[in-house]
Amino acid sequence: MSFATTSLDTGMTKQPHSSTETAPGNMRRATTAPLDIETVVEELKELPQPVGMPLLDDPKYHTRDVSVFYNETKQAIFNVDLDIGRNEVIAMIGPSGCGKSTYLRCLNRMNDTISGCRVTGELLLDGEDVYARSQDPVLLRARVGMVFQKPNPFPKSIYDNVAYGPRLHGLANNRAELDEIVEDSLTKAGLFKEVKDRLNLPGTGLSGGQQQRLCIARAIAVSPEVILMDEPTSALDPIATGIIEELIDTLRQSFTICIVTHSMQQAARISQRTAYFHMGYLVEVNDTNTVFTNPEHLLTENYITGRFG
Amino acid sequence: MNTSSLLTLLLILGLLSYYLGRKKSLAVSNGNRGQHRLHSLPDYYGYLVAVWCLLPALVVLLCWNMLNTPLITHAVSNSLPPEVHAVSPVNAGLVMGNVKRLVATRSIATETDPVQKAAAEKYLDLQAFSRIARTLVVLALAIGGFLYGWKRVNPQLRARNQVEQVIRGVMILCASIAILTTLGIILSVLFESLRFFHAVPVHEFLFGTHWSPQTAIRADQVGGSGSFGAIPLFVGTLLISAIALLVAVPLGLMAAIYLSEYATPRLRSIAKPALEILAGIPTVVYGFFAALTVAPLLRDLGGMAGLNVASESALAAGLVMGIMLIPFMSSLSDDVINAVPQSMRDGSYGMGATQSETIRQVIIPAALPGIVGAFLLAASRAIGETMIVVMAAGLSARLTVNPLEAVTTVTVQIVTLLTGDQEFDSPKTLAAFALGLTLFILTLILNIVALHIVRRYREQYE
Ligand SMILES: Nc1ncnc2c1ncn2[C@@H]1O[C@H](COP(=O)(O)OP(=O)(O)OP(=O)(O)O)[C@@H](O)[C@H]1O
């Protein structure tokens, strides 16, 4: 194991998870529960069970009883059970600070880079334990790409930005293959036409929307299986946002996409399933359509009708 | 009243006028049933009145003290009997010197020459008069200034803005003192160098390969017999600097990377100041460390390996200088590496890069301009360093690039040219100024390049 990998492991102690398999359908319908938010939140804390359809057959990601601690006292995620399907776009919504990013970052072990952060529970990617000792987080992140809220192209040329991952993982045997990967990724990200004459200029010189698409191209250049996106359009204008939303829809053919968003319209437009988080608890998961038209949980209903968050 | 008690009195007056000005501002604002609200906070009126009280008085005090002695000397000298001046102008100067000595040592009574005695008494009288007049004028100005300022206090007075102006003036004054001093130093070095270049042609100095200022002064007073070639000195300087940088740059850079990327915050908070202690060690300590410990060690090691290492070698001086430069390199590089945004690291980790890959491929390239800036600052430090090389590198101005031999540097030669009793118009001493000027231009260019690069780096993430 390389030096960097071991150092990334510090602070992580995977604890044996309790394998309490809980049956879905523990319903607390908004209509039957008392209509007092504090009571509902208390209830949630007592029995952290999402309503709706959190579990799937043959999922891409299978996560059970996931809890995340930033330090001894601060727990950011409480016992989340959630499955993520193959080639689906799942949107994660919820008020600010509810732990969407934290949960997302568990999926590719980006939380390892935060010292003191501890993840417990069971996370399986295609049945493979993500947090197993034998799992190499560096290789895992090649399988699970990530796009961040603020476009963060490296201060290198556009070409080198996209070629970064392939070079790292030795995906191209020669320059011609690398050229092909770069062109292919840029094309998939819908950026190739705009930048084909200036591949050697710095990626930081592009517009914000172009930079974000460059970051998407960079992520898909290593042919990941899953792409995690943390508010990928929150720094962009509506037109750039629209382009990226279309892009996500086409990318769904080849990737599983988890997207955190603050825009409920966006979640409704691009996702097949939606997960609603509240104060570190997963509250409700269902078909996007159902969540937005007929939410089961009072907290979800309040959030999507704009009563808080 | 002497200067220090006058200053104390002025200070008291200043405090008093602050207090009174503040009080008056409160009085005028209250008297009008709050209708005329003060433009500024009462403190500002206090400051403003204090400034009016102190500023003119202090300026006059300063000028008076500067002009006092020359004016009195002039007056006494003019009053000397004509026959004293008749002998020669120098004679009058000598007499005046004696008079001043009499006054300073209070031995007028014992003086036998009536002319000098009378002059000394006149000098004393004038001094006493000047002192009284100074006290009166300064105090009058202080009180007058106070009254003027105090009268002006009214709710419409923009005291806050005027105090701002005064503060600005003080800042400008301080800045110009620093700049003017630098300018003065440069000009004096420049003029002395020009005098040197009258005796020794520029090209001979810049491109000559033989340096031996001693023989020049003995051969003839004009010098310029081709022994002022500075090339060996500059080669020596560059050789030692290169060795020092070869030590400091890799060590400093690695240390910086370790501190900023690998070390825990706790370790970093201890290790970084510890490294910076290196920068606080006086260079003379490094110097004798180099001369007494490192140089003999190198000689013995060389002896074992069958190499002939001089007891004073460029290598010893360069190694120790390199140690001295590590904190410059590490501290500055650590800062620029830390300035690389976390999002760059996240992006790279997110692509599946390890930590060292991230450092090599993203962080170092992003921080490179800043690191180059650190390198150039360390380089100009190395070129200008004196003490270590004086003690450890030797004095022989040999043209060599062999680090095992003794070499000499520009700074060492400046020291040897100017220490001891020297005539200040021989080419030998003037050569020091020429060397200083050349060195100054060299480091200036390096610094400008460094600053330019550092600035370009700053713009990158804004
Ligand atoms: N590095 C950290 N150290 C300690 N606490 C953290 C850290 N990062 C996040 N938290 C805390 O964990 C909780 C969840 O944070 P997270 O960033 O996951 O929220 P989020 O849902 O992504 O919010 P937003 O919508 O504002 O991005 C918050 O209370 C936050 O304060």
Ligand SMILES: [Mg+2]
């Ligand atoms: Mg977030």
